[in-house]
Amino acid sequence: MDERAAGTRASVEAVFREERGRLLATLVHRFGDLDLAEDVASEAVEAALVHWPVEGVPARPGAWLLTTARRKAVDRLRRDQAYAARLALLAAEAERTGGAVPEEADGGLPDERLRLFFTCAHPALPAADRGALTLRYLAGLTTQEVARAYLVPNATMAQRLVRAKKKIREARIPFRVPEPHELPGRLPGVLQAVYSIFTEGYAASSGPLLQRLDLAEEAVRLGRILHRLLPAEREVTGLLALMLLVHARRDARTGPDGELVLLDAQDRGRWDRDMIAEGEALAVAALTGGPPGPYGVQAAIAALHDEAADAASTDWPQVVALYDVLLALNPSPVVALNRAVAVAMRDGPAAGLALLDELAGEPRLRAYHPWVAARAELLHRLGRDAEAADAYRRALELAGTEPERSHLRRRLAAVAPPER
Template sequence: MARDGAAGGVRTDPAVAAAVADAHRREWAFVLAATARLTRDLDLAEECVQDAYAKALTVWGERGIPRRPGAWLTTTARNRALDVLRRDATLRRSLPQLLDLSGDPFTEPEALVDGDGPEEFPDDRLRLIFTCCHPALAEEAKVALTLRLLCGLTTAEVARAFLVGEPAMAARITRAKKKIAAARIPYRVPPADELPARIEAVLTVVHLLFTTGHTAPAGADLVRRDLVERALDLARMLRTLLPDDAGVAGLLALILLTDARRDTRSADDGRLLLLAEQDRTQWDRAAIGEGIALVREALRRRPPGRFALMAAIAAVHAEAPSWEETDWREVVALYDLLVQIWPSPVVALNRAVAVGFAGGPAAGLAAVDALAAEPQLAGYGYLAAARADFLRRLGRTAEARSAYEEALLLTENAVERDFLAGRLEQLGSAD
């Protein structure tokens, strides 16, 4: 720690602050999941983990950054949780006449550390995912809660992923936590016979995690590599757990095929590169090969699932030798199938963009404008950006300028904002 003599306070060593921030990005899921395994109380686990990260700012400054930050944080959080559980157990023993202890799992906290027994796939993160995705919870609450707890996303980031307001999302997450506590939902990976009914919500969680990392909703970086890599890691774990599940195969394929372009999505100077501008020779061919094999496997299931269809769209792009040789009519046909089984406004917008590349900018603009009244897209910057691009290509400069200005107002990622500002500048000033 370094003393701020002028202010008379204490400020954190920048290296320590950076190490703690990095540990939050990389280790949050592991630390929280391991602590929740001990507490069976998500609020308590989250509180203890937050305390551990706060303590790290002080202790690491005094003693140095540990070689394994995640292990240090996990031990600190679990020790804090044990202290709380022991204190609660002592209180319960001291005041038995005031408490109903029937069915209480916390008679002795030490018994919780290794008391789960053997599991076929013992991974704390998967325990946390399946707990958050329990059938007792509403579908949207499952996804929101898992993104918040397992992935460490802020409530604002989760809200943006759902295209809803932050206060509404905060209330949704709070209700989901209370539901888990009230229903005493078990903290475990479900038995094999329960997995098929539970897996769809888990796949949705991992997909939203990946999309949040693939293009960060806000901040200076286009990609949040930590979230992308965590989503890929979780998808591979699910593949190990359910090797015959077509949805898992489709999701893993989608992530591999999309992320294969990661290093070509921006120039050396940080400028955003569109798909048409990317150097395809630099795409990860090993990931593409693995992804295409998984797409074929996933498409054998009839009818194909949404992740298989999205992966098939990504495969069309991955296999095209150049932008000009992309089979846009096949892309539109795949989106037509996808909209039928997953009528999402965002999917409809992506289809509209594909229509514009298959049939020309006028067709694309018409398809985009048909979605203008969709409430969930009202504050979605990509709709305004797509409309601006079609208007620009049609030579309708004044309207394009207005659409780019709207897109800028709705976009918080710095790389995307720079791209939109550049397009706006290319259009010139208004007459």
């Protein structure tokens, strides 16, 4: 491929990153088959790369791609006897619509992505694969990119996606948006899939980098799409608000050498004020008009941090009160841990430590380095440096990313200077 062709290819691919999700969702809806939709969507983009540089970009690029992809799908179905029944359905549909590509108010393809969100996060699929499927089919990442996102070998990720697709196809997991009465049961799974992508980007579970901002940005982008599709669902609004309010701190969260900088030590001048303003407006919307949901409450907590000039002037009583609400909605030891840290800021380290020690029996926290590190920090503030040093050593054994480990090493050196 010569240089000019490569340039065209890159720009066409960039343009269709966004359109690709829609195209794929529309094709999946039409053909009920992820593999087929994926193949013909790729073929249509390939065709665009051949035709557009010569013939010019069509007036409605999305419709051109859909028409091309549909034609390729029909060709393929004709060749495959197993799809005969599906082809008949398709013919009936074409007769109804006259074969025209419907157009949305924004000039794009009809947006069927919501169906795909619910399919990718279906409770019948393994929880660990839902984020991967969402990244692959809604964010439009390649399998290699998804593998990199979850720090697993390409072959492993490819296998997981194939297995998930097989279940979707063979158990016939539908491509549909649940009825309103089903939403309370189904929406949390979709939100969790998107949030799991964000948290993996925000605090990578292992590896050399603390943050993987491209992944966090992908999650924010998915959150925006979801918010556009379900504007009245307050937890969707809350999730987007939460991600924006946390993502606004990205530049201050790591130091010049990639080391971890905790919230209380961050240069708040480097926080993204526009993003905070957007997040706050969404957080208000998420908490208006009904009882709060867990994402709305977490967004409110993030907003309190973002509003404060420094850690000391943070409204800690309000933070604790919000953690109380969150704990009632979502009684998890991790939430209890965060609440204990906020109590330490409000009432002093002894009160916080007492709460942390109450959680010592929680199996989920025993190997959870933030719990061990929080204990170490409070022990240090209480002047119990020998115990603090032990706790930092234990946290070091458990921490996953190099920036976290080097942060813990520095803390350990501060409480227990190496002997000469």
